[in-house]
Amino acid sequence: MDKVTTVDLRAILREANVQEVLDQLDRELIGLAPVKRRIREIAALLVVSRARKQMGLESVTPTLHMSFTGNPGTGKTTVALRMAEILHRLGYVRKGHLVAVTRDDLVGQYIGHTAPKTKDVLKRAMGGVLFIDEAYYLYRPENERDYGQEAIEILLQVMENQRDDLVVILAGYKDRMATFFASNPGFKSRIAHHVDFPDYTGDELSQIAQKMVGEMNYEFDPAALTAMREYIDLRASQPHFANARSIRNALDRARMRQANRLFDAALNHDAGTTSSALTSITAADIRASRVFQGGEDPPAADDKRQP
């Protein structure tokens, strides 16, 4: 008679503390419902696959390389960080750190410069997750001598042969990633999970704004909240809108206006500034933005995607 062995999936989940990371993801990231669902599915697959391994049913490591597609500022890097944590807790990567790179970090400037550079990045990422932002820049079909191809070949080789050592996550705009995969079938076949990040809705962005000011120890007064909501709608209709990143930049500028306002007030009246004045951002701070006059805010300093 066969001995029926059982394996406790809950025990694996509990032991790995994955639930904690998933809950944290739910709590800290606003919106992104389809992404959270996908991450949960991937986590479930990994837990089951680990259980199967314990029972001796599975010997090969599942392919874990992923692609994150979506517009700028939709939380791809943040989710990648969490993903590294999940993979680490389930024992699929040994150290669980994230190495975020772009084309510049992988591709060299002259012949023979690319391979050591790419290998160096790969070595640093081993035991963790390699996050390649805007991966499509690696492939430049218009220049057949482009060194990107060399980096791609090394990447592919390591992705295939050292699956136990690192997990690669490619990220970028959806349409350009599709073109990239179409011209590099090697990548497409080695990537198991495609996760698409939707844009945030206005309400979600408003919640994100509140969360951001909360984290910086500021708060909106009610009029400022309405102003922010209007700002979001206006800004979203303008070009180069980068979701949560645009909001963060808008808040940085609002903070600057608030500081100026307090400074001027202090110079003119010479009265003490209260702590509530220091923490509150008013409607005037937000409404002073050029977006309300039909203009554009200056491009964000860290927004590398802008042409």
Place this chain on the structure above:
Amino acid sequence: MRVTQGTFSFLPDLSDDEIRAQIDYAHSNGWACSVEFTDDPHPRNVYWEMWELPMFGLKDAAGVMMEVAACRKAYPTHYIKLNAFDSTRGVESMCMSFMINRPPEESGFGLVRQECSGRVIRYTTHPYSTDKPPGKRY
């Protein structure tokens, strides 16, 4: 004759898993690993050749093991050692160094006697393998 140099040299050769554990130890101390090789049998004769650059900022042993494997493949019968460098200001020196590869047969050293003036006799050692030029020794 078995050349002994560096840490663990009186122990049997380390297995790959043991080497990996040592690399993890080095990384946990914030040391950077590097691989060097030579075919000169006397440790004090030469500076060893570097295999690639020292690997700073690594978190896991797999990256170093990749270079170890590559070096062993290129120089299967050379001496290869693994160094761990501490870059802390004021320390800035090797903190660990051990051999991870050696020739299958080490020919050893002969004793050379030199008769000098005034009936003085001097002795020195001579490695047999250095009779051949570098690259053709093992």
